[in-house]
Amino acid sequence: MFPVRPGEPNFLAGTMGEMRGSHFHGGIDIRTGGRTGLPVYATADGYISRIQAGTGGYGHVLYLTHTDGLISVYGHMNLFEDEIEKFLRMKQYEEESYEIRLFPDRDQFYFQKGEIIGYSGNTGSSSGPHLHFEIRDQDHRFLNPQEFGYTEIKDNISPFVKSIAFVTRDGNARVNGAFGRFEFEIIKVEGKYTTRKPIALNGNIGVEIYHYDNLNGTYSRNGIPEVTFFIDDDTAFHQVKERMSFNQNRNILVHLDYPTYVWRKRRYNKLYLSDGNLLDIYKKTQRSNFFDENPHELKIVLRDNHNNFSEFQTTVNNRRIVYPETPLKTHFQIYENHLQFRSGDSTATVYHNYDKSGIKPYTSNKSWYYYLWDLRKALPDSIISGRTKIKPDLYVTIPPGFEFNFYNRDFDIETDGYTLFDTLYLRFEKGYDTLNNRELFQFKNRITPLRAEARVTLKPDSVYGDKSGVFTVSRSKLSYVESEKLENGSYEFEARDLLRYTIAYDTIPPVITPINWSRTNLKMKIEDSGSGIKKYNATINGRFLLMRYESKQDLLMAQPKDPNIPLSGEFILKVEDNLGNIAEIKRKL
Numbered sequence: 268m269f270p271v272r273p274g275e276p277n278f279l280a281g282t283m284g285e286m287r288g289s290h291f292h293g294g295i296d297i298r299t300g301g302r303t304g305l306p307v308y309a310t311a312d313g314y315i316s317r318i319q320a321g322t323g324g325y326g327h328v329l330y331l332t333h334t335d336g337l338i339s340v341y342g343h344m345n346l347f348e349d350e351i352e353k354f355l356r357m358k359q360y361e362e363e364s365y366e367i368r369l370f371p372d373r374d375q376f377y378f379q380k381g382e383i384i385g386y387s388g389n390t391g392s393s394s395g396p397h398l399h400f401e402i403r404d405q406d407h408r409f410l411n412p413q414e415f416g417y418t419e420i421k422d423n424i425s426p427f428v429k430s431i432a433f434v435t436r437d438g439n440a441r442v443n444g445a446f447g448r449f450e451f452e453i454i455k456v457e458g459k460y461t462t463r464k465p466i467a468l469n470g471n472i473g474v475e476i477y478h479y480d481n482l483n484g485t486y487s488r489n490g491i492p493e494v495t496f497f498i499d500d501d502t503a504f505h506q507v508k509e510r511m512s513f514n515q516n517r518n519i520l521v522h523l524d525y526p527t528y529v530w531r532k533r534r535y536n537k538l539y540l541s542d543g544n545l546l547d548i549y550k551k552t553q554r555s556n557f558f559d560e561n562p563h564e565l566k567i568v569l570r571d572n573h574n575n576f577s578e579f580q581t582t583v584n585n586r587r588i589v590y591p592e593t594p595l596k597t598h599f600q601i602y603e604n605h606l607q608f609r610s611g612d613s614t615a616t617v618y619h620n621y622d623k624s625g626i627k628p629y630t631s632n633k634s635w636y637y638y639l640w641d642l643r644k645a646l647p648d649s650i651i652s653g654r655t656k657i658k659p660d661l662y663v664t665i666p667p668g669f670e671f672n673f674y675n676r677d678f679d680i681e682t683d684g685y686t687l688f689d690t691l692y693l694r695f696e697k698g699y700d701t702l703n704n705r706e707l708f709q710f711k712n713r714i715t716p717l718r719a720e721a722r723v724t725l726k727p728d729s730v731y732g733d734k735s736g737v738f739t740v741s742r743s744k745l746s747y748v749e750s751e752k753l754e755n756g757s758y759e760f761e762a763r764d765l766l767r768y769t770i771a772y773d774t775i776p777p778v779i780t781p782i783n784w785s786r787t788n789l790k791m792k793i794e795d796s797g798s799g800i801k802k803y804n805a806t807i808n809g810r811f812l813l814m815r816y817e818s819k820q821d822l823l824m825a826q827p828k829d830p831n832i833p834l835s836g837e838f839i840l841k842v843e844d845n846l847g848n849i850a851e852i853k854r855k856l
Contacts, residue, residue, distance in 0.1 A: 268380050269419045270310050270341060271297050271387065271398050277419040278485045280397055282572060284508030284548075284557035285490020286523055286534040290516040291508070292490065293409045294340065294401030298707040303345045305387040308380075309401075315376035315384070318347070318355055318369040322818040325399060326391025329384055338407065342399035342684045345388025351376055356813065360828050363811040366425025375669045390817070411492065420480040422573040425841050426491050428453050428460040431567075431579065432475040432524065432535055433468060438605050438639050440470030443628060445594035447602055448475075448521045448524070453579070460579040466585035468558040474525050475505075475535040476579070480571045494569040496538040496554060499563055504538040505550040508712040518546045520716035521688045527835060529714050538567070543667060543688030543718065549682040594630065594637045599650075599657050601692055604642050604711060604846045613818065619645040638774070642692055660711060678708060679724040686719050693765075700740075700769070707740065710765035727770050731754055734774045734846045736798060747798035771820040773797030776848040779840060782822070786833035786856050789825035791840060798845035807856070808836035 271277060281287075281296035299305050309331060310428045315329035316338070325342030329351070332338050346352055354375075359367050378384055389396040402410045413420065434448040435441060440447045443466060451462045474496060478487035481703035496504035521544045522537040540552045562585035569577045599608035608615075613631075615638050617624045624647075640647060646664060650657040663673050665680075665686035673680050677697045694711035708725050725737060737750035737758045748768070750760035756805045758770060775797055782790035791814075796830060803823065805812040812834075815821040827834055 268308055268310050269417045270308050270339070270400050271299065271305055273308060273381070273419065275419065276421065276484070279420060279482055279489065279698050280395075280485070280487045282413065282480070282489040282492075283401075283409060284492055284511060286519055286536075288528070289519065291409075291511055291519050293513070293780075294342075294399055295412050295510070297398045297400055297487070298843065299387045299396050299398060301396055303386070303388045305398075306383045307341055307344060307385050307387055307398060309334075309378040309384050310400075311337075311380045313339070313378065313643060314373055314380050315351065315371055315378070316373075317353060318371065319367070320355060320359070321366045321391060322816050327385075328391075328399075331378065331384065335798065336405045337410070337611055338401075338403040340399070340403065341385065342401070342403035343388055343390050343393040343397060344385045345390065346377075347385040348378075348383060349589075351385070356826065356828070359813050359826075360811065365816055375398060382636075383440075389819075404510070407513055409513065411572065414509065414558075420482065420573075421484070422480075422571065423575060424481045424483065424571075425575040426480045426569040426571050426577040428476060428478050428567075428569070428577060428579050430477040430533075430535075432477075432842075433463065433466065434473040434475065434524075434603075436471040436473050436539075436603060438603070440467075440472055442472065443467050443588050443592040445592040445637075446605070446607055446629065447460075447592075447594055448599075449592050458578075460577065462581045465588055466583045467580065467588050468563070468583045469560060470557065471555050472558055473539040473556065474565070475536065475537050476567060477508050477533055477535045478569060478577075480575075482573075487774040490570075491569050491571055494538065495568045497564075497568075502551055503556055504552050506536075506538075506548055506552075507550055511548060515546055517718055518544050520718075522546060525716045526714035527847060541689070542716075558583065571852045575822055577589060577612055577617050587710050591632070593632070595635075598655070599659065601642070601659075601694075604690065606640045606642055606647065606659060608640075608650060608652075608655070608657055609639065610652035610655040611635060612655065615650060615652035615655075617647045618651070646692070660694045660696050661692045662695050667691075667695055677726055679722075679726075681722040683719075686717055686721050687716050691715055703743075705740070705769040707767060707769055709767040712765040715765065717763055717765070720763055721765070722759065723762045723765075724757050724759045725751075725768060725770065726757045729770075731770050732774070734848065735770055735772050736846055737768055738771045738798075740769050745771055746768070749845065773844060773846040773848065776850040777842040777844050779842055779850050779852045781852070781854075784854065784856070786835065789834060789838070789856070791823040791852070792821050793823055793842050793850075794821050795844045795848075797848070799844045801843050803840065803842045805838070805840045807834055807838050812838070814840075 278298045285292045311333045312329045313333035316332040319328045327344040328342040371566040387398045402412050432450045433442045435446050451743045453460050475516040485546050490507040494506045540554050567579040646661040665671050671682045696709045700705040737748040738745040749757045781791040805814045805854050813826040839853050
């Protein structure tokens with residue numbers, strides 16, 4: 268049974284397996300018309316095996332284990348069924364915590380198919396009211412709910428192809444005579460997608476595609492479960508998202524083109540296997556597609572969840588390239604183990620390790636000469652070509668699959684064998700923001716994805732006192748990073764991304780604003796513009812009072828142990844931020 272409005276038309280805001288930045292979406296997002304409180308039904312017979320309440324992630328979520336061993340998951344709920352809600356509140360009071368994870372006995376909460384298990388909501392990290400619904404196997408791998416025969420979702424719209432990109436996978440490969448990554452517009456001719464411009468491919472080339480799917484009655488751009496790529500009618504790549512492992516989710520960062528996602532929020536699906544990619548969704552893939560100068564037919568077939576198909580088709584190397592690609596729009600970039608740079612001069616010198624190497628351009632146009640330097644030879648200290656002078660700020664090459672420690676005057680970085688997908692060419696610049704009086708520690712590797720955290724230690728020149736910590740700097744905005752101040756004045760933290768950091772103070776306590784002092788509907792707004800809220804604690808007459816925290820609205824709402832008895836006595840709320848500043852409010856109720 269469909270979990271919301273069964274038997275009626277329903278609409279989705281998200282599908283299983285679609286790309287969501289740092290993870291694949293685990294289920295389907297069922298629209299609730301912008302409302303909360305819709306009944307949520309058990310999709311099949313089973314018992315509640317897990318109950319969770321939290322401010323992030325799935326928020327209030329139920330796990331229902333079925334007689335066949337499958338597990339259905341219901342996320343972002345507002346309220347659970349009455350008996351579950353009573354059990355949850357009792358345990359929250361026992362542990363004196365709003366955030367809680369419970370595993371009831373097998374025979375404690377049993378539901379038959381079609382019984383109400385709770386009501387839809389907007390809790391956790393949802394961006395609006397909806398029900399997040401998953402089906403998992405016994406190993407908690409995601410299964411596609413749309414493969415279970417639900418008729419409430421209609422779709423007769425074929426997938427859309429918006430753009431295609433070709434990328435050089437080594438220093439000898441070329442796309443229209445250039446090294447790098449190049450996107451091409453798509454047009455539709457006689458029902459099939461194709462490129463507008465002629466394309467010439469030579470050497471080891473990767474193909475990426477930007478696509479999405481629409482369903483009837485909704486504007487959401489949803490994911491596509493199956494993509495097949497053919498070269499001259501031979502299958503070069505075949506991807507099917509029918510079963511996905513939760514612990515492989517981070518591999519999405521090398522499944523899509525990560526730099527394009529970071530800079531432009533477009534998710535290009537790679538039709539080749541990048542280094543470090545451990546996903547098991549590929550029926551066939553390979554790291555290399557070698558193209559010679561002969562014509563080759565490329566075909567990409569996309570299938571959505573309702574067996575609507577779209578096809579892209581083009582032939583490469585069969586038309587003269589009138590306008591070659593511009594290899595580089597900035598002075599230099601690092602791509603596929605190479606540093607590419609441009610100059611107005613026809614000779615260049617690379618200085619490295621107290622040595623130097625003269626190199627020649629690999630191509631040129633009316634404005635520039637373009638050069639490639641293989642970083643596996645040596646890391647350049649500087650490059651000079653005529654008036655062009657480049658200081659790439661390259662510090663060290665960190666290999667994947669190994670424990671690696673690098674210690675420097677301004678910072679230390681430590682990785683283990685699981686931290687990196689691929690080789691990291693670490694770039695760093697120490698600076699100073701005179702306007703805001705800040706030391707800046709800038710790692711220039713924002714577009715290099717990490718599989719797991721690297722341990723970073725920042726070594727400031729200045730001495731900082733209490734209430735100081737590490738913050739990321741994005742334009743003028745500071746965001747706190749959970750960090751530890753060491754005895755020697757350094758700051759240590761775990762980094763999932765290598766960004767720009769500073770050391771800053773936060774001496775201002777959080778702000779508590781009463782919204783409603785009613786004894787039956789007590790509400791507070793809590794905010795902190797500095798390091799962010801770490802924890803809060805409320806009491807009534809010295810005893811723990813449960814407060815439901817809706818972080819998206821910065822709201823705290825009292826949930827008495829017995830909701831039928833109005834609150835009475837001295838109410839005290841303390842709110843602490845991440846650097847130890849505390850705000851407190853008291854009142855007799």
